[in-house]
Amino acid sequence: MQIGEKIKNYRKTAGLTQEQVADYLDVSTPAVNKWEKGNTYPDISLLPALARLLKIDMNELFSFREELTEKEIGQFVNELSEVSLDSFIKAFEMGKNKIKEFPHCDSLIYSIATVLNAALTLSDIDDEKKLECNKVIVEWLERTAESPDEKVRISSSFMLAAKYIQMEKYKEANIFLDKIPDAVIDATIMKTNVLAHQEGTDVAAFFLEGKLMQTVTNIQNYLYKLIEMEEETGNHCKAEEIAEITEHMVSLFGLWDYGKVVPYLLIAVYRKDVEKCIQLIKEVLMESQKPWKMVESPLYYRYADTVQGKSFSGVGNNFVRALATEIENKEEYEFLKGNKELEAIFSQYLK
Structure with a gap:
């Protein structure tokens, strides 16, 4: 954000008009207007008084702050x-x-990488652009995987390992898996108790x-x-039993219904x-068009008005695109490539 925009935003936050700022600093109102538009800059001698008036310090005015x-x-x-729900590129x-703006704020970089990585999977951008964006996300995560903040470092390493496995770069994946401690103490219940008392x-x-x-x-x-x-080890009956357990789990825990078919x-x-x-792809696609009504479950109803809760109401078409891309690119689906019936099914959903 440019200094002019900052002056304007902080002025409005302080409830001041351009005229009031001008009077306080003994300059003309058009001068303040020009600062805010970025046409000119305040004289250096005015900056301490300007910062005091706007109730900020010089670091905030000049973006010297490195952390959020x-x-x-x-x-x-x-x-x-x-x-991201409207436009991944934007x-x-x-x-x-x-x-x-904040190149040294590891927690921010990791959080941005996490959101954009999830959005990229469901986006409808072309493959070349997708690879380009994925490369940038990996670069961000490799930076945060060296963070002095242990939580950010471990989370970044985990995410990078997952991405490298997805790219079939197993040597790289192993490097980051080795950075993840075998046992991390789960403090969820203690954290819940503290939050209950504090907030x-x-x-x-x-x-x-x-x-x-x-x-x-x-x-x-x-x-x-x-x-x-x-399935790989030939225990087909066991695979079918686990599939039944997984199907029941969807209903028990209020998960998205397409998970019953997967x-x-x-x-x-x-x-x-x-x-x-x-037959099953048809069922999966049909279920994917129905929103995950997570907020109707007694387990997640507090998410009703959150971004996460709202986002699941419109991911159907993105899911279809993601599945079509997976079938097209992954080796295990090779036997389905060129199947006219399958192509017709996807074209019906993607038209």
Whole structure:
């Protein structure tokens, strides 16, 4: 943000008019107007008085501050998430500009990388642009993986390992996996108790709902992977049993209904059963068009008015694009490539 914009924003926050600022500093009103438009700059001798008038210090006026508070990061991330629902490119530029403004704020950089990485997966931008943006996100995460902040460092390493596995760069993935401690103490319940005493039961319950959602989603992903492993080792009956458990889990924990179909699709893909795959892909696509009504679950209802809660109401088409891209690019779907019925199904949803 330019100094002129800062003067304007802080002036309005202080409830001052341009005329009042001009009177206080003994300059003309047009001079203040020119500062705010960026046409000219205040004389250096006026800066201490200007900062006092606007109730800020010189560091804030000149962006010497290198870190943002947790609250400021949270507010920006919420704005970024909302923008990403409409335009990934706009959100990407917004995040990039913020990082330029605060290049040493590791927590901010990691948070931006997390939001944009999730948005990139569901975006409809072309593959070349997607690779370009992915490269930048990886660069940001590699920076934060060296952070002195342990939480940021470990989280960044975990995310990088996941991305490198996705790119089938297993050597690089292992480098970052080795940086993650084997055992990290889970302080969730203690944190919940502290929040309840400091900020109230609702705030603590909201925090716990988020942790629960994260944990349940992780368990769901573990089960998906276990199904694949059982198929690979020839334990087909075990894979089917785990698929049934995974299906029931969706209802029990109020997850998105398409998750009931995914375990059976994983089995069909492993067995290269074309007919079954097409039938299940149809079901997955149909379910993906229905919003995840997470707020109707007693487990997550506090998310109703949050960015996360609202975002799940409109991800259907993005999910279709992501699935189509996965089938087109991943080796395990090779047997489905060129299937006219499948192409017709996707074209119906993507028209």
